[in-house]
Amino acid sequence: MRSLLLILGFLILDSAHTDPCEGHTVLNDTWRNTSCRWTECVSDLKCDNGLRTGWYRFKSSGGWKISEIPVAEGHCSTASPGWLQGSHPTLEQGEGSGTVCFSGIGNPCSWKQEIKIKNCGSYFVYELKPTPYCNAVYCTGTATPPTHGDQSTGESSEQSSSVPAGSPTSDSGSQTINVEISSMTELDDDTAKKVALRKVQQMFQDQSPKQPIDWDQAEVQRWDVDEPDP
Numbered sequence: 001m002r003s004l005l006l007i008l009g010f011l012i013l014d015s016a017h018t019d020p021c022e023g024h025t026v027l028n029d030t031w032r033n034t035s036c037r038w039t040e041c042v043s044d045l046k047c048d049n050g051l052r053t054g055w056y057r058f059k060s061s062g063g064w065k066i067s068e069i070p071v072a073e074g075h076c077s078t079a080s081p082g083w084l085q086g087s088h089p090t091l092e093q094g095e096g097s098g099t100v101c102f103s104g105i106g107n108p109c110s111w112k113q114e115i116k117i118k119n120c121g122s123y124f125v126y127e128l129k130p131t132p133y134c135n136a137v138y139c140t141g142t143a144t145p146p147t148h149g150d151q152s153t154g155e156s157s158e159q160s161s162s163v164p165a166g167s168p169t170s171d172s173g174s175q176t177i178n179v180e181i182s183s184m185t186e187l188d189d190d191t192a193k194k195v196a197l198r199k200v201q202q203m204f205q206d207q208s209p210k211q212p213i214d215w216d217q218a219e220v221q222r223w224d225v226d227e228p229d230p
């Protein structure tokens with residue numbers, strides 16, 4: 001019996017270098033709405049202390065943008081709502097930093113959290129950290145349309161995104177991974193590529209990358225068949 005050794009190079013978008021306009025997690029919680037008071041929209045008060053540090057986009061009928069208007073305590077389905085002190089970056093500014101204020105009793109800014117914000121044309125993405133205590137959340141406020149891109153609701157933003165979906169931003173935004181498959185039988189190219197891709201996905205599953213990897217962008221770069229000497 002002969003064993004066949006395939007070595008494949010996969011082009012993978014490096015999560016750390018992926019444009020956050022593409023590599024982000026969507027938060028679709030309607031209860032983040034500033035108009036949700038205490039448990040009006042939920043059964044229990046909400047918390048963002050379990051949130052993983054990473055890039056997020058808000059997208060729900062409850063709002064798509066962190067409120068720039070101070071929010072008093074007891075709104076956004078929590079005790080201590082977080083709102084943006086200052087304004088969002090313009091499209092020209094691109095990425096910027098911001099300060100989220102969390103309201104306490106009689107104090108609209110009882111503690112602060114520095115975040116990053118990026119203007120993606122028709123929506124914003126935010127690099128958020130977990131809140132240091134429970135019953136504090138990032139709030140989404142008024143549904144004012146964005147100043148650029150989609151002017152209506154911010155919902156049909158995929159089409160008007162300024163960044164083509166799923167394209168690597170630069171060469172440094174990718175990495176090559178070599179996978180070896182040994183098979184007792186002849187594998188056709190397509191099957192071998194599928195098996196190899198599954199292997200790479202399994203490798204990454206255990207590492208839990210900060211941002212999701214766009215597997216549709218993973219492609220075979222090198223294709224060597226190594227038949228060992230009998």
Ligand SMILES: *[C@@H]1O[C@H](CO)[C@@H](O)[C@H](O)[C@H]1NC(C)=O
Nearest residue numbers: 026027028029030059060061
């Ligand atoms: C939010 O997204 C999750 C996962 O995609 C989905 O199951 C859920 O129905 C969504 N909720 C709303 C309110 O859209």
Ligand SMILES: *[C@@H]1O[C@H](CO)[C@@H](O)[C@H](O)[C@H]1NC(C)=O
Nearest residue numbers: 030033035061062141142143
């Ligand atoms: C959220 O707030 C907007 C106004 O800012 C309102 O139109 C909308 O109905 C609210 N949605 C929920 C789920 O409370």
